[in-house]
Amino acid sequence: TDAGGEHGAPVRRTAVAECADLLADLVAGGVRTVAFVRSRRGAELVALLAQERLAAVDPALPPRVAAYRGGYLPEERRALERALHSGELLGLASTTALELGVDVSGLDAVLIAGYPGTRASLWQQAGRAGRSGQEALAVLIGRDDPLDTYLVHHPEALFRQPVESTVMDPDNPHVLAPHLCAAAAELPLTEADLELFGPSAAGLVGQLERRGLLRRRASGWFWTRRERAVDRIDIRGGGGRPVQVVEAGTGRLLGTVEEAAAHTTVHDGAVHLHQGQTYLVRHLDLEDSVALVEQADPPYTTTARDTTAISVLETTEEVPWGEARLCFGSVEVTNRVVSYLRRRPITGEVLGETPLDMPPRTLRTRAVWWTVTDGQLEEARVRPEELPGAAHAAEHASIGMLPLFATCDRWDIGGVSVPLHPDTGRPTVFVHDGHPGGAGFAERAFRTAGAWLRATREAISSCECESGCPSCIQSPKCGNGNEPLDKAAAVRLLDVLLSGAPTPAP
Template sequence: MTIDIDGDLAAAPTSTLRRLSRGTRSERLLHVQHVPARAEVRAPWPDWVNPQVHAALAGDGISGLWSHQRETADLARAGQHVVVSTGTASGKSLGYLLPVLSDLVDGATAASGRGATALYLSPTKALAADQRARLDGWAIPGLRAATYDGDTPAEERRWIRDHAHYVLTNPDLVHHSLLPGHERWAPFLRALRYVVIDECHVYRGLFGSHLAVLLRRLRRVAARYGVCPTFVLASATVADPAQHAGALLGQPVRAVTRDGSPRESLTFGLWEPALVEGGGEHDAPHRRSAVAESADLLADLVLDGVQTVAFARSRVGVEVLATAARRTVGQVDAALEGTIAAYRGGYLPEERRALEQALRSGTLRGLAATNALELGIDVSGLDAVVLAGWPGTRASLWQQAGRAGRRGSPSLAILVAADDPLDTYLVHHPAALFDQPVEAAVVDPDNPYVLGPHLAAAAAELPLTEADGDYFGPGMLPLLDELASRGVLRRRRSGWYWTRPDRATDHVSLRGSGEPVVRIVERSSGRVLGTVDGERAHSTAHTGAVYLHQGEPHVVTQLDLEDASALVVRGDPGWSTQARTTSSFVLGRTELCCEWGPVGLAFGSVSVTSQVTSFLRRLPSGEVLGEHPLDLPPRTLATKAVWWTMPEDLLAAAGIGETDIPGAAHAAEHAAIGMLPLVATSDRWDVGGVSTALHPDTGLPTILVYDGHPGGAGFAERGFDRAVTWLTATRDAIAACECRAGCPSCVQSPKCGNGNEPLDKAGAIRLLDAVLRHAPSESSRPRA
């Protein structure tokens, strides 16, 4: 165990870690990092704050400001677009609420009519509800705040449009309701002074690209009503907040990054579950799951009197974690069993509010949560945080860790590695976590697969003209011509018009690829059990697939792609299923390329065709009962990719013969996919890969990693930009794994369409060594 100490470690977190890592757990705590305390920097109140707002805040115990709050407030008040990017529980919201609420209340007092208005956008309903509860608690005279989302009753919506000052909503509502129906919102829009975009670091990749174009549509419609609102964005720490916010907005944004809030010391432990050898011939070695390990840690912390939240990445993981921790605690002290609960999306709002209040009051001692609890909801001040697996980005890591820390007391965070190459690498290379800045968020509003449908929606809102290129960029005109040629829009002398009877916004999915989701329907009752993303339905909801719902197995009896539904019957057949997929790719235009000696590295357009051709039935022991053919259509994805080529003589010199290339390349591809999030804000499920011993477009062995979204999402390009760091870390992660021939911690993939065959762990290390032997330093690599 490595202990990195800067000053004296606080006794409580250190002693807690020692207790947790006693006995058989002694080898699991790999590293302990101390993050020192930070002193506060105070700032005086602005003299422009409305007296009623000042009085309401003072009544809530807010007697002063931190420096970043004052800087944000002054910039926004002056009409400057601004993003505040500081740590968890640093009071970012007060920085924008001071000018927003002051102007709204001033306007309501001075005007006989409505006065100024503001729009608040959050990525989740829970976050908007949390802010609404805070505003209601302040009870500022004259302020009319309202939540407007899919749950708002129809009778309340007109009142909100006509009378509310501060409307709290989400991007989906703006897309589907406010902009298409902007005439109904005209009084609100004419008075629009501020737009607040909370937790803007969430908007990255495809979702961020959609939001970026949506904000351009909002600016355009607002200008129609004679206003240019000030945009205020709040974010967790990101690499370049001004660049990210500017990419989202399409205009320059000032950044406030110096955090003036106090912070007590944080002790951070990196934890790796023990390696479990396989129990059968087909059962590969693996590590104990991060969820099971985290459940034990949560139970131990609760029994020690340490109030803790454990974050898991999925809703199922949260339920399993909470159940296991309750069971363990109940065996020791039955009275404590009821002090552990789960918190996730899908619960009723009143249930989530009750859980949040129980956590604040101390009634709950342990909570298993998804990242729904990461985004700004006011529950900071816990003693400890356990993270069941890498949360995806360093920004999320620090957001979740920041949930721990009572005022004046040190806090503890533990990252428990999942059975995944990136998790394994990070807990063995602490510098990659603690000595590196947070990631840059990737946004591409010029992606034609994103921009095109939004242009159609914009034309339905207001006819488009050439002047609108100021909002949508130089790619607008070619896309408008294409939309007109396809009959989506109609070109007239005065511009481009939407003339179809359906709603243009129905053809744009902000949070996905646009493919319809497939409903999972219980055949006997017709009840919808859940949904599966359209792009994953072929591999997870095909006829014969075993589908789990709340732990209960079901078997798919029919997949109807035209109806976007899958019929299932409840029952455990005694086996699991795994889809087999064939994939191929055709290279398009190369946009960037460079040479590492004999190795070629490139980024550009690619067309990936995949087809689910069969599925395997496996017993729990791993034994294959049989392979069954499927008749599903191929799916083609036009996207962006990074690829590299290697001559056969280079590989032969590295000890990789012609027959060894498929297994070595396949293993290197899997590990590279798993490690891409180290340099890009992607998730393993955001990207895919294909490897081949000889590709017709290159004439060489080729490994390709592609964005799993139409038109690309920026992840592959970031891999090209940081290829040396990315592939070096990939090689090191494989080599550091303790397994003999490959496991989920290094080269096996949970989504491999070929059943993780063939895989050659040793060959992958030799292949990557050969590639990296010719790599330049990261700073000197040419970009062409």
């Protein structure tokens, strides 16, 4: 596009805009289509833009397109599912809420707005069309980020590779505890059952009993609460008390947002989309878990920005890469949302930035990190003034590329880069899990570090931009306004780092 991104970086037309155009074209042709979009806001925006385009073609078509996502009230979601089954709806813009556990049949086409993070999800989404043996269409629309750009230029990474192994940490109490509760709600948990849940289950059941969530009787442990245990579990996330989104003028409950996402999605001033209606968040009350919204029609969308600090709690494993070190272990991450960007919906052009004053959030999790020495910086010809930008660019690109090697989304992970970290005494780049206790992504990064960082280096060096863009080293999450970033120095730094990487076993 002719629009400019941050610091004048070139930007492509957004995948959301491309997806909306394709969805409108397919619906106008009578093709039953589901468009999978990475975020809730993106799904709402695709549906809204498609409706606007269809209104110019046939006034009867816009009502036949809708959005579908988590956070809707159950009755809203069931009504949408019935409308899709009956053919009343021709087009649906959905998050992965429709990928898992919802029976969808009779679709003619699937649009995928951005690589969903794993090959398993890609084929799951593409397979939603043509299930009765008929021909079908599946379209992957690349986004303006390092991973999608890499896959567009290396399609063999999708079509010649098997579905990846699932990455998880089954002993993580934040993962295991709610599933023990759900199991106990169905049938009493016995000593023999606990062996099926791994070595951590026995100790964790005792903790749940002391918290009053489980009670032990002769036949085993029982769920004690009136509400269903399964309702307390988010099979895709880390749980927590959901934030209710309430219309300020009427008190009407519009839906919910996961507690972990509230800081970045329903902060004061955020644009919130719900069933084709646009709202502005007037106030987020974190204590009462309520976001008050008012209907509005702003000419922009919003994207939150945050800053992150990290401290090393324990180094579990360390591998020498020549003079460099590759490490894996436990860390404490302190995160704070500091501002939000206002962007044009179609082009992604940045219109402005508004500061926010949000409380910090602390997370104990797992991370992979690498360090380099002063001698390696000299070898890479990275001057002291270039180091912050080189490390920062390498961090951004490595986060963007990790979903190719671990079953994660770039929003499931985070990173920090510092010219001199107090816990390592060296220039250090961290990539950490975004879930309490870790989700296995950082460990997977540690195990595949050679291939992961080589792909990162190639993604940066092969990008045609001059000094950095969203397709290589700029990040939509960056709380520092994507400054400083040094594309050329990042490539030289990664070259020196990778020169010391262990040779893979034959």
